Every structure is written in C-alpha cells, then in structure tokens.
Amino acid sequence: MHLILFALFAALCLAGAVNLLFQTHPINSALSLIVVMTSLAVLYLLLGAEFLAAAQVIVYAGAIMVLFTFVVMLLNAGREERTLGSRAYWAVGFPAVAVLLAILATVVLHIQGLGSAAFGDSLSNQPGQTNLEQLSQVLFTNLLLPFEVTSVLILVAILGAVALARHTEPERTVGK
C-alpha cells in the first residue's frame, strides 16, 4: 500500500517538476510547483513525518506560492520567450546531469540500500509520543542554537526587505 502510494506521488511530483520547466506561462509553472510541493508533503506523510507534511503544505503551498501567484497576477506577466539554447549546453548539460544523478544514486544506495527509510536517528521512536513532541524536543534541546540563529537570519532578511522597499523622501509617506 505504501509502495503504491509512494510510486503514485513520486510520479506526480516528477511530472509536476517536468511540467514546471516546459510550461511557457508563469501561472502554469507556479501551479506545477504547487503540485510538486503538495506531492512532497504526501511523501513526508508516507515517511511518518506528519507534522513536516502539514508544515510543507501550510508554509510552501499555502503561503509562499500564494505570494508567487499574487506577484505573477499583479504584474500580469506574459508568456516566456522560448529559445532552443546553444549546442554547447546540450552537449555538456545532459552528460553532466547523468553523471551527477549516477553519483547521487550510488551514494544513496551505498549508504542505505533499497528499502524504506527510517525517520532520522535523532528522533526516539517511542510509541506513546507523537511526531510533534519528538520534533519539538529535538529542536529545543539538541538543535536549540541553530534553531534560534535561523530566526535571527529571517529577521535580518525582513529588515533588509523593509530597508530596500522604504521610501527615501520623508514627505511622501503613505497612509497619512
């Protein structure tokens, strides 16, 4: 049952990703990205990481992609110009991708083999505990410093965005 669902949603995910590249209209690409995100959420769910799956849907599919589509609609972006690319790209790009995939596949198979993945070593798989409790325990004990530092990083990004978008002339204040 898990294998069937995995195959189904992995295929959907890949189809979405390929469709994302081949669509010429930005809205269609954005929608394909949403398909990729939600199928990834289902894959997380199959791994037993239900909190991560929900966060994936809420944050990526529900918030970030809404902003993407919002901007595409607001700017009314037109169709993309399609170029065939230079011959050098075709000659170098495809073999490079093939080599990269082969290396990745070898490494992953070497470490783990063909089989179902366990949900990380950091989480204790006690039966009475929910996923959320385990995750928060790890986040707020072992990984406390990186977790808090990440929030500072996000704060810096927000401040940067505000500084970039701020009006320079003081007399042109909006909303007064």
Added chain:
Amino acid sequence: MTILQFFLWSLLKIIVVVVVFLLGVAYTVLLERKLVGRIQNRWGPSRVGPFGLLQPLVDGAKSFLKEDIIPSAVNRPLYLFAPVIALGCALISIGVVPFGSTAVNGPGGFHFFEIADINIGLLVILGITSIGVYGIALAGWASNNKYSLLGSLRASAQLVSYELALGLSLVGVVLRAGSLNLREIVENQSKHGILSWNLFGGFQFVAFFIYLMAAYAETNRSPFDLPEAESELAAGYHTEYSSMKFAMFFMAEYGNMINVGCVATLLFLGGWTSPFGNLIPLPQSFILQALLPIFWFTLKVFSFLFLYVWVRGTLPRFRYDQLMNFGWCYLMPLAILNIVATSLWLAYK
C-alpha cells in the same frame, strides 16, 4: 475489522457527512436570507413551502437549469478548475472534525462521529484553508476581467494577511491542550461544562475575538467582504461565473462558514460536550448518549452561524486600507501578546 469493512464504513461515513454538510450549506443560505430579512424589517423568502423552507431546493434547481455562459477570452482550464478547488477545499476540511461523543465507539476503536482521527487535525484544517485561496485567486485571474482580477488580488492579500492572525490565535488553545488533535483539545475542556471551555475557563477570550475577526476575513464575509464588494467591483472574483459554477463558489463560501463555526466550537466552546458538565446526569439510553453530544455540537455551530449573519446585517464594510491596518497592526500583535501571556500563565501554574 478487516480492510474491506473499514473501507465500507468509511465510505458510508463520508457519504452521510457530505450529504448533511451540503444540506447544512443550503439551509445556512436560507437562515441568512431569513435573518437579514428580519433585521431589515421584511419577511425574507416565505413563498416556497411552509415558512419558505423549500427555498434552498428551488434555488439549487434554478442554478442547475440556468444557462452556463463561459466568456470566450477566459483561460479555459483554470476557469473551469477554480470552482472545483474552492468547493473541494470547503468539503475536505469537514473530514477531520469530530462532531460526536468519543464514548460511543464501534468494534476495534472505530469512531462513528468523525471521518478521520488525525493527531495533527488542526494543522490539516489550516493547510486546506490555505490551499483554498487558489480557488478564488485563479477564478479572478482566469476570468480575464479587471473586476475579477482586482477582487482576487484583494482576496489573496487579505487571506494571507489574516491567516497569520488566525494561526497565532489558535496557539494559545494548543498550548493549553498540549496537542493538535481536535479530539484531545475538546476532551481537555470537558471537565466542568461551560466553566472549563477555553473561551471562559481557559481565559482565551482574546484569542476567540482574534479568531472571530480573522475568520470573517478568511471566509470573505461582511464586514471584510472586500473581494466581492458589489459597489466597486461588480461581484469581485466570480463576476464572470454563471449557473452551477457560480453556485459552487456560493456553496464554498457557506461551507467555509460552517467549517469555521465547527473549528470555533471545537477549540473554544467545548465541542460536543454539554455546557452543564456533570450537573445533568448522562442518560441511560445508548441512543440518547450518542445523539445528545451531536445536538450540543449542532447548537453551538448554529449559534456561531447566527452571529455571522447578525454581524453581516449590522456592520458596514471596511475600507481596504483599514482592513490591512487592522490585521497587521492590531490583530497580529494582540495574538502574539496572547501567546506570551498564556505561556507565562501555564509556566507559572
């Protein structure tokens, strides 16, 4: 219980719940028309059936029989898909809502009064709500009409802004229950009837107020119904939709109202538990034990819907900048303060 039995039982539950839900949607429309009528000192629908009770059926038949006009310049696939997303998301949310007592179980811990018991139930509802935005956003964009586009832009901005306040207002409740499972959140408030509800005993009335405001904005209802403000945008995102497609948006809106009412009931009003707690002894009969919780649940959701309509009949519409200001400058800081206060109180206790 074998897999086949489980599958058949689940299918039965889904069918019953969806039929009841859609009936609820139809009669919420009637409730709104009747109530707003009385608020405006007129009768409301009263011709079809006794007290106009058959009006929703006739409305449904009318939407089915109307001519379905698709403008020629629309983006056809997205134009057709948008109402499906809107209605689909409204229908899925109800699947994780427990609406009856947990004491009445079938063989093998099978739950009769809930389609799926998920330990992140609350997050699932939030996730589906956030996907539901696409229905509105795509409808406006695919219609190729500037009123629709403006409506859907307003809707996306409003929904993303208020989702923040909505999510944050629920954190206090989750902190108190220590779980995201809707069933456990309800059981956490079931000890002393109305006194242990999160709204009163849990001191979450600030959170409830924030949730109420954010929920009105999330469902595009008055006083925050700017995406379909008829005085400036014709009908907003569904201007170009007719016949059953329009009806699907309409049903999605009222379905979302019911969903929001269910979540408010579960999180703040003690879910299916009786407001009198143990003052009234539990009835002996098995059927009454099963039906009484459903009665309380329905009553609570009904009063929430009543409040919705009452607000619509009373308050004028906000201006758009006021709406955004209110969400970001008042509701969100208030929600964060509520989280801090609740955590401090829990730590102190």
